[in-house]
Amino acid sequence: MERxxxxxxxxxxxPGYLSYLKSIPDDTSPYISATFLANAxxxxxxxxxxxxxxxSDGGRPKIGYLRExxxxxxxxxxxxxxxxxxxxxxxxxxxxxxxxxxGFAAYGLNILAAFDVNPVENQAxxxxxxxxxxxxxxxxxxxxxxxxxxxxxxxxxxVCDRLxxxxxxxxxxxxxxxxxxxxxxxxxxxxxATSLAVLSMHLQAxxxxxx
Numbered sequence: 001m002e003r004x005x006x007x008x009x010x011x012x013x014x015p016g017y018l019s020y021l022k023s024i025p026d027d028t029s030p031y032i033s034a035t036f037l038a039n040a041x042x043x044x045x046x047x048x049x050x051x052x053x054x055x056s057d058g059g060r061p062k063i064g065y066l067r068e069x070x071x072x073x074x075x076x077x078x079x080x081x082x083x084x085x086x087x088x089x090x091x092x093x094x095x096x097x098x099x100x101x102x103g104f105a106a107y108g109l110n111i112l113a114a115f116d117v118n119p120v121e122n123q124a125x126x127x128x129x130x131x132x133x134x135x136x137x138x139x140x141x142x143x144x145x146x147x148x149x150x151x152x153x154x155x156x157x158x159v160c161d162r163l164x165x166x167x168x169x170x171x172x173x174x175x176x177x178x179x180x181x182x183x184x185x186x187x188x189x190x191x192x193a194t195s196l197a198v199l200s201m202h203l204q205a206x207x208x209x210x211x
Contacts, residue, residue, distance in 0.1 A: 020037065081108065
């Protein structure tokens, strides 16, 4: 189907749909409805139906979607069937944990290498770790467009500027700080403090309900 422009909110929901669809046992019905998916995920049926209509035209009234086809449609829309090469800056514990996560391949992400100001080792999980001085030449030689930042917050903006100067167009930021970037550069922040705050508020509300 023709690719449509969708909001970031929808983009954030699509991986959740995909994960659930892949978790369904093979011996169940090959079809799934938007109503069933919404109930399983605790979401609104109308919202789920609208989201799926943006990425797939395979839905049929009273039948639903062929599950395998819907998985393929969502995967293609999210670009999981295409491999995106990335580099990582900051080969500390978090950086090395990301290097060692094999699940990224299922989402089309391939971390080629890591860079650090003082690399203690020359590789992690089979991927090379280079001195930061080699960042520019490596990115240009390998035409890398995505950078992952796992350095302390006070160094993140400097690293981000350097990545952009190398031709990076998308930044996945794990540093606990806001990054200023030019128009046309996308930054996706992984804010652990925000996630923890949401969890904490939920727990507080649960405790109040029990009193």
